Amino acid sequence: MSVADDGPVVRPFMLTGGRTRPVHDGLRLETQLSAAPAALSAPLRFESRRIVELCQRPHSLADLAASLAAPLGVVRVIVGDLLTEGYLRIEEQPDVLSIDLIERIRDRVRAL
Template identity: 35%
Template sequence: MSAAAAGDGPWLDDAAGRLVRPFTVSNGRTRPSIALDLMSQVMATGVTPLGYLGPEHGQALELCLAPVSVAEIAAHLRLPAAVAKVLLSDLVDCGALTTKPPVTHHHPTDRALLEAVLDGLRRQL
């Protein structure tokens, strides 16, 4: 087994990937206690959570010093979005995070917006 990547800690391995299954991170829960979508913005309130929540909660909280989307948190933590939503809802429930709906200037089914997203994805491939 190879050593963990720098900065990833003991939970990730270069060859094997995540060493802890995502469902264990959320204690088997699959639904967040609050409604969050991938574009919802979360931000730390400065309140320190009482009790032990887990290392992923702490990592998520560190990422939320400025407003950040749920999708970005999931990507940085290398967790499925459903698990990230559960972790973030835990932090909202204890007062450590605040959330607000995404700021959009377009209707979600706006054809021009969807075409711009498609063009961006094509450039990435």
């Protein structure tokens, strides 16, 4: 099976407009993100649309990267844009992470 059989390939830098740094700083792997249902009607495309769909339930940054099969840096930039535009919000972060959450993040990072 060749790459041509998988459909068109989009380079990661094309998804972020060539940017490598998010406009919203401080996003960690375990940062929980959610989107309001109203964000589903926003004029978003591709990965941005999928992130808003996934974040109808809280997802961590690591979960999103694994679900999209996209590099973490790319997802971090897209999520930063969505936060700035008001389509996503950061959920309240616990001071101490549960063992379950740490193990889930570990598994998602391994999947990348």
